Amino acid sequence: MGRVFTITLEGNFYSCKHCQTPFALADDIVSKSFHCRYGKAYLFDNVVNVTVGEKENRMMITGLHTVVDIFCVTCGSIVGWKYETAYDKSQKYKEGKFILERYKVMGPDGSLYLVAQEDAEE
Numbered sequence: 001m002g003r004v005f006t007i008t009l010e011g012n013f014y015s016c017k018h019c020q021t022p023f024a025l026a027d028d029i030v031s032k033s034f035h036c037r038y039g040k041a042y043l044f045d046n047v048v049n050v051t052v053g054e055k056e057n058r059m060m061i062t063g064l065h066t067v068v069d070i071f072c073v074t075c076g077s078i079v080g081w082k083y084e085t086a087y088d089k090s091q092k093y094k095e096g097k098f099i100l101e102r103y104k105v106m107g108p109d110g111s112l113y114l115v116a117q118e119d120a121e122e
């Protein structure tokens with residue numbers, strides 16, 4: 001396997017827990033109040049070093065969305081998804097934004113989020 005070119009991020013960022021490839025700046029977090037099957041998920045304005053999968057329609061708690069899964073460009077593990085289209089007017093702000101599943105990524109301080117961990121904010 002050849003070396004994959006990855007973009008470097010400066011500052012506090014979230015990265016792949018398997019290979020430490022940087023994905024997104026803490027400053028680009030739009031919301032931390034999302035949930036996925038395995039706990040918390042964060043909504044980001046911008047995510048780098050990912051490849052996208054096939055478009056698919058998914059029914060979520062907030063309605064129907066067209067999404068694509070996103071994968072780490074270095075190790076290929078799935079790390080979240082991107083919203084292509086939101087069909088509910090109130091959800092339009094999510095279009096073009098990215099979800100990183102918290103347990104899939106390492107935090108700015110190197111912290112890992114455990115699936116079973118309960119968050120004090122909730």
Ligand SMILES: [Zn+2]
Nearest residue numbers: 016019072075
């Ligand atoms: Zn990776």
